[in-house]
Amino acid sequence: MIVLALLPLVLQTPYWRGILIICAMNVLLALSLNLVLGYTGQLNLGQSAFFAIGAYVSTILIKTNGWNFWLASAVAVVAAGVLGLALAAFAVRLRGHYLAIASLGFAVITYQVLVNWERVTEGVRGIYGILPPPGFGSQIALFYLVGGIALAVYFLLDNVVRSPIGETLRAIREDEVSAASLGINAARWKAFAFGLGAAIAGLAGCFYPGFVGTLVPEAFNIVESFTMLAMVIVGGMGTMIGPVIGAVVLTFLPELLRGIGELRLLVYGLALTLVVLFMPGGIVQAWSALWRKRS
Amino acid sequence: MADFLALAVQQTINGVYLGCLYVMVALGLTLIYGVLNQINFAHADFVTVGAFAAFFAATRFATKALGLADTTGYLLSIVVAFGVGAILGLIINAAVFAPLRERGDELRPLIATIGVSVLLENGQLALFGPIPYQFDSPFARETIRIGRIFFTQQSVVVVLVAATSVAALYAFLRLTFLGKALRAVSQDRETAGLMGINPGLLIALTIVISSALAGMAGALLGPVLVLTPFAGATVVVKAFAIVIIGGFGNLEGTILAGILVGVVEAFTVQYLGSGIIDLVVFSLLLVMLAIKPTGLIAEKKEENV
Amino acid sequence: MKRVIWLFAVAAACAIAPLSAGAQDKVIRVGILMPISGPASYFGVMGKEGIELALEQLKGGVNGYRLQVQYEDSACSPLQATNTVKRVLEQLKPHIVIGEECSDASLAIAPILDQAKVPMLNAGSVTMKLTESGYKYVFRIFPNAEQQSLPLAKVAYETLKARTAVILHEKTNAGNDNADGFEKPFVAMGGKVLAKIDFGRDVNDFTAIATRIASLGKVDVLPTFALEGQTVRLSQALAQAKIVKGGGGSAVQMGSIWLPYGFDQKAGQASEGYVRIVQFDPTENRKIVQDFVKAFKAKYGADKVPTHINAHAYDAILLVAESVRRGATDTESMRDRLSKMKDVEVTTGRITFDGKGQNSDLSVVHFVETQKDLSWKALNWR
Numbered sequence: 001m002i003v004l005a006l007l008p009l010v011l012q013t014p015y016w017r018g019i020l021i022i023c024a025m026n027v028l029l030a031l032s033l034n035l036v037l038g039y040t041g042q043l044n045l046g047q048s049a050f051f052a053i054g055a056y057v058s059t060i061l062i063k064t065n066g067w068n069f070w071l072a073s074a075v076a077v078v079a080a081g082v083l084g085l086a087l088a089a090f091a092v093r094l095r096g097h098y099l100a101i102a103s104l105g106f107a108v109i110t111y112q113v114l115v116n117w118e119r120v121t122e123g124v125r126g127i128y129g130i131l132p133p134p135g136f137g138s139q140i141a142l143f144y145l146v147g148g149i150a151l152a153v154y155f156l157l158d159n160v161v162r163s164p165i166g167e168t169l170r171a172i173r174e175d176e177v178s179a180a181s182l183g184i185n186a187a188r189w190k191a192f193a194f195g196l197g198a199a200i201a202g203l204a205g206c207f208y209p210g211f212v213g214t215l216v217p218e219a220f221n222i223v224e225s226f227t228m229l230a231m232v233i234v235g236g237m238g239t240m241i242g243p244v245i246g247a248v249v250l251t252f253l254p255e256l257l258r259g260i261g262e263l264r265l266l267v268y269g270l271a272l273t274l275v276v277l278f279m280p281g282g283i284v285q286a287w288s289a290l291w292r293k294r295s
Numbered sequence: 296m297a298d299f300l301a302l303a304v305q306q307t308i309n310g311v312y313l314g315c316l317y318v319m320v321a322l323g324l325t326l327i328y329g330v331l332n333q334i335n336f337a338h339a340d341f342v343t344v345g346a347f348a349a350f351f352a353a354t355r356f357a358t359k360a361l362g363l364a365d366t367t368g369y370l371l372s373i374v375v376a377f378g379v380g381a382i383l384g385l386i387i388n389a390a391v392f393a394p395l396r397e398r399g400d401e402l403r404p405l406i407a408t409i410g411v412s413v414l415l416e417n418g419q420l421a422l423f424g425p426i427p428y429q430f431d432s433p434f435a436r437e438t439i440r441i442g443r444i445f446f447t448q449q450s451v452v453v454v455l456v457a458a459t460s461v462a463a464l465y466a467f468l469r470l471t472f473l474g475k476a477l478r479a480v481s482q483d484r485e486t487a488g489l490m491g492i493n494p495g496l497l498i499a500l501t502i503v504i505s506s507a508l509a510g511m512a513g514a515l516l517g518p519v520l521v522l523t524p525f526a527g528a529t530v531v532v533k534a535f536a537i538v539i540i541g542g543f544g545n546l547e548g549t550i551l552a553g554i555l556v557g558v559v560e561a562f563t564v565q566y567l568g569s570g571i572i573d574l575v576v577f578s579l580l581l582v583m584l585a586i587k588p589t590g591l592i593a594e595k596k597e598e599n600v
Numbered sequence: 601m602k603r604v605i606w607l608f609a610v611a612a613a614c615a616i617a618p619l620s621a622g623a624q625d626k627v628i629r630v631g632i633l634m635p636i637s638g639p640a641s642y643f644g645v646m647g648k649e650g651i652e653l654a655l656e657q658l659k660g661g662v663n664g665y666r667l668q669v670q671y672e673d674s675a676c677s678p679l680q681a682t683n684t685v686k687r688v689l690e691q692l693k694p695h696i697v698i699g700e701e702c703s704d705a706s707l708a709i710a711p712i713l714d715q716a717k718v719p720m721l722n723a724g725s726v727t728m729k730l731t732e733s734g735y736k737y738v739f740r741i742f743p744n745a746e747q748q749s750l751p752l753a754k755v756a757y758e759t760l761k762a763r764t765a766v767i768l769h770e771k772t773n774a775g776n777d778n779a780d781g782f783e784k785p786f787v788a789m790g791g792k793v794l795a796k797i798d799f800g801r802d803v804n805d806f807t808a809i810a811t812r813i814a815s816l817g818k819v820d821v822l823p824t825f826a827l828e829g830q831t832v833r834l835s836q837a838l839a840q841a842k843i844v845k846g847g848g849g850s851a852v853q854m855g856s857i858w859l860p861y862g863f864d865q866k867a868g869q870a871s872e873g874y875v876r877i878v879q880f881d882p883t884e885n886r887k888i889v890q891d892f893v894k895a896f897k898a899k900y901g902a903d904k905v906p907t908h909i910n911a912h913a914y915d916a917i918l919l920v921a922e923s924v925r926r927g928a929t930d931t932e933s934m935r936d937r938l939s940k941m942k943d944v945e946v947t948t949g950r951i952t953f954d955g956k957g958q959n960s961d962l963s964v965v966h967f968v969e970t971q972k973d974l975s976w977k978a979l980n981w982r
Binding site for chain 1: 637638672673677678679682683684686687689690691704707708711729771772773776800
């Protein structure tokens with residue numbers, strides 16, 4: 001924790017500090033997806049939609065309507081959460097691969113709306129000159145802000161997961177039919193998971209435009225969903241620390257691989273495939289296996 | 296009125312042609328899902344590989360090395376693509392689906408195939424580069440005109456090949472022993488195993504057929520697509536949508552859905568604008584999922600939904 | 601625990617990260633942001649070819665200075681572009697940055713470079729915003745959307761006597777800007793735009809679009825703003841629908857510099873009658889152009905004709921070298937020399953930057969029409 005806090009001082013350059021900020025955002029995203037996927041067992045491939053909603057709603061409110069950043073973000077988070085509930089409506093009736101493709105379709109539709117509703121979103125032209133939240137203009141400050149929020153969310157989710165709510169979610173993940181026989185209202189809890197997961201993704205989205213300065217729909221195409229998925233899986237699905245590790249690794253790995261230029265994504269794909277095939281529990285599992293072997 | 300009629304007929308023809316292309320891509324997907332209960336995200340990249348294989352077979356090999364006529368060369372390339380697809384299927388089965396089969400996990404093979412998809416795309420990028428290859432089918436040169444309606448011989452070839460493949464697949468599944476065994480395995484793997492059918496072999500066969508179909512789709516799509524390593528990505532999500540709209544694992548449904556999506560696209564372009572094609576198609580998907588998740592033609596399986 | 605170890609490893613890695621700014625010998629450091637991965641690598645690959653050729657020819661150095669470049673993959677995305685520009689600024693401490701190709705990415709890095717007071721030389725983006733936002737350090741040699749589309753509109757109305765148009769464009773910043781750049785003047789002159797049809801870069805089949813156009817009535821011109829691959833398919837579809845000259849119709853397809861030499865061969869008969877403006881013309885008689893074409897073929901293969909993307913990237917390096925020749929040794933003097941350039945000859949014409957950093961010399965831009973044998977015929981229209 002202390003190391004984390006001191007990192008921006010070690011990594012002095014704007015480039016690496018920028019990567020740290022992205023890492024914090026990715027941690028938020030991975031945690032959000034993990035709640036839905038890892039703990040509730042819902043095959044959600046559309047998380048990028050909520051990230052996008054957070055980014056666009058907050059930016060539009062700030063730029064076009066002159067709202068204050070915090071208020072706009074709050075509204076954006078709620079909007080994302082509501083959209084999450086909408087997807088949950090599908091999740092209630094569908095399972096497995098049906099849900100996977102439905103959620104993908106959801107993400108595609110959101111993306112297409114962002115691209116086509118030009119009057120509101122500027123579409124592919126993009127929105128420029130977006131400022132970071134007032135008072136947090138410096139990269140260190142922004143990192144502490146986003147990192148701090150990520151930390152808070154982590155603790156929040158940790159508590160949720162350890163509580164009876166967490167058990168309910170896990171019960172749904174393991175066997176929905178049996179869970180129903182235990183009197184669990186799967187629909188309500190799925191809605192909870194989706195809504196909360198979406199809201200957190202939306203929260204991450206609020207900080208994204210301020211950091212990049214530019215907002216284009218392309219940043220939220222469905223490939224982003226796959227990246228989030230990779231973070232959760234590679235880190236270790238269904239654990240709390242797993243997504244965090246996955247986010248850190250998959251944020252820094254492509255940057256560290258920049259030296260090899262064109263082969264970067266090839267290595268990325270290879271890494272992902274190998275991890276899934278041979279380390280199903282992700283890095284968390286591999287690590288604890290190693291730990292156990294030593295003791 | 297005659298104007299409108301001609302227009303409607305033309306767009307319907309366009310839609311059917313496009314739909315047949317989509318059906319070729321979606322057939323393999325639905326087959327894998329039906330038998331294996333798995334999604335192969337790399338399927339569309341198999342299509343791309345098939346397209347490149349067909350391209351090189353038709354332009355470098357058939358005409359230059361063997362000196363065949365253009366048309367024969369193209370038809371030969373379809374066969375080559377079929378074969379290449381089959382080989383890819385063997386590899387992905389051995390590498391991904393077989394090892395992960397025992398766990399009965401839905402998610403891991405899906406993710407693994409996402410990884411394979413990234414690998415294939417970037418591997419092809421490294422091999423072929425990003426600049427589009429010009430794959431022209433000799434059948435596309437001549438336009439056939441009937442009154443105000445037009446289409447090319449290529450469209451005829453596509454529809455014929457699609458129809459033949461579907462018919463062949465259908466016959467295989469319903470009439471041959473292997474085919475019936477496949478359907479048995481898809482319905483109840485354990486019991487099928489108890490009855491002396493080797494599920495492993497049959498599953499491998501399914502994947503091989505599915506991937507071969509993908510490769511062949513690539514040969515048909517090559518002259519339509521802008522041929523780059525990313526060509527598959529342009530059709531993959533739509534192919535999934537079609538499989539769902541038609542009903543996962545359901546052959547007739549997939550065909551119907553594919554043609555439906557093609558026609559919807561054509562008419563969307565005509566009346567609503569080409570920029571929102573994806574929006575319309577996926578809204579259609581979500582509507583289907585909301586009102587009839589089992590698809591246009593429901594399979595009688597309990598565990599679909 | 602594990603987190604701690606991992607994060608320390610990361611910190612160590614950054615400390616070791618190459619700081620290639622050699623301060624001793626006389627070096628001019630050039631950062632290059634190109635899309636090297638993803639579909640947009642279409643631009644990056646060609647850009648790199650042009651740059652590498654120029655660097656090879658300048659191996660002996662300029663004024664005793666040698667050019668050192670660092671490529672970064674900005675993948676056509678504002679996020680990646682922002683990251684890589686920061687990375688390049690730190691690691692290389694460049695005297696100038698060349699980039700990017702895509703308008704979104706270029707707009708994302710412009711304010712960063714402007715603020716860092718490092719000159720930015722853009723050789724590939726079309727958006728008007730790049731040179732209309734008041735940046736002092738941004739230069740562009742690529743013609744912007746208005747420069748490209750205005751001549752098209754004028755020729756369409758005045759020379760081709762067109763009164764109706766259907767604009768076809770890809771759904772990107774660049775496509776939209778070019779489309780608007782045609783529509784405004786054309787309508788102002790009295791023309792009518794029957795439809796503005798946009799499509800994503802992933803659309804492959806254009807028969808439905810062609811059918812739609814056929815149903816719109818008499819269309820005189822079809823200005824098209826899309827990349828080569830899609831335009832080939834589009835032209836073929838338009839020919840099949842008997843809309844354009846190449847298919848037996850009467851409409852004239854018009855285009856901008858987006859289409860490289862060789863497009864006509866790929867599109868076949870469908871491209872007959874295509875009218876477009878070109879800036880880089882490999883058949884042009886100027887010595888610098890012919891030398892470039894020869895050198896390009898020698899390096900990359902006798903059947904590879906350079907495209908305008910190759911040429912613009914090549915020219916970018918030429919301009920850097922020219923600045924050094926005129927005495928540029930740091931970012932300020934680099935900026936100064938660039939802003940003062942007048943009539944500097946390059947393969948894509950001549951360079952004179954206006955007050956906003958845009959090259960305003962379009963003297964070599966000319967119209968060509970595709971003949972029946974698919975060759976270009978230069979036209980004297982203006």
